Amino acid sequence: ILNVEQSPQSLHVQEGDSTNFTCSFPSSNFYALHWYRWETAKSPEALFVMTLNGDEKKKGRISATLNTKEGYSYLYIKGSQPEDSATYLCASRTGNQFYFGTGTSLTVIP
């Protein structure tokens, strides 16, 4: 079992603030790092897949970076909006298997 850790566990920010979370994973046998956005009662929505050290991906106000040598990924949200409130889940993929973190629960206060 791979130990994937996310921090913080939860976060409350004011609308308009920028924020970031961390996903740590073992760098051995690494294949890909996935980020998902998960709203209550909905399916997790895929945000990014990154495979190469130094990868940076961006989708609107959300971006992510990857460091495979030290085993971490950052997710950034610029100018948070209430609709960004969700749990952000990361998963490290080794071969055919996904190993998930426990998620970071983000609440954006209007």
Next chain:
Amino acid sequence: GAVVSQHPSWVICKSGTSVKIECRSLDFQATTMFWYRQFPKQSLMLMATSNEGSKATYEQGVEKDKFLINHASLTLSTLTVTSAHPEDSSFYICSARDPRTGGTEAFFGQGTRLTVV
């Protein structure tokens, strides 16, 4: 992205009864589907890999006779929790990979909250 539908979204059952959860890929065919379980404040843990037309592969510590998996078609996998007990109360979620996108991304159902009373 691809769509995976899971039903029911929640279920309450009596101890000793069985519960069936369905996972369907709506717009693609999935030869393989994955079943996860999540206990409170813990991460999603893979229970088993469901293979169309053959036996499922179970992770260590998961009882195959208790969690019956059937993947009879390319768009449907079912998980049946047999003789459910309160300790089986958990959140169950399925996923599948769309071969049209190279199978690199996992698409999830909405999950099922099971409560055994």
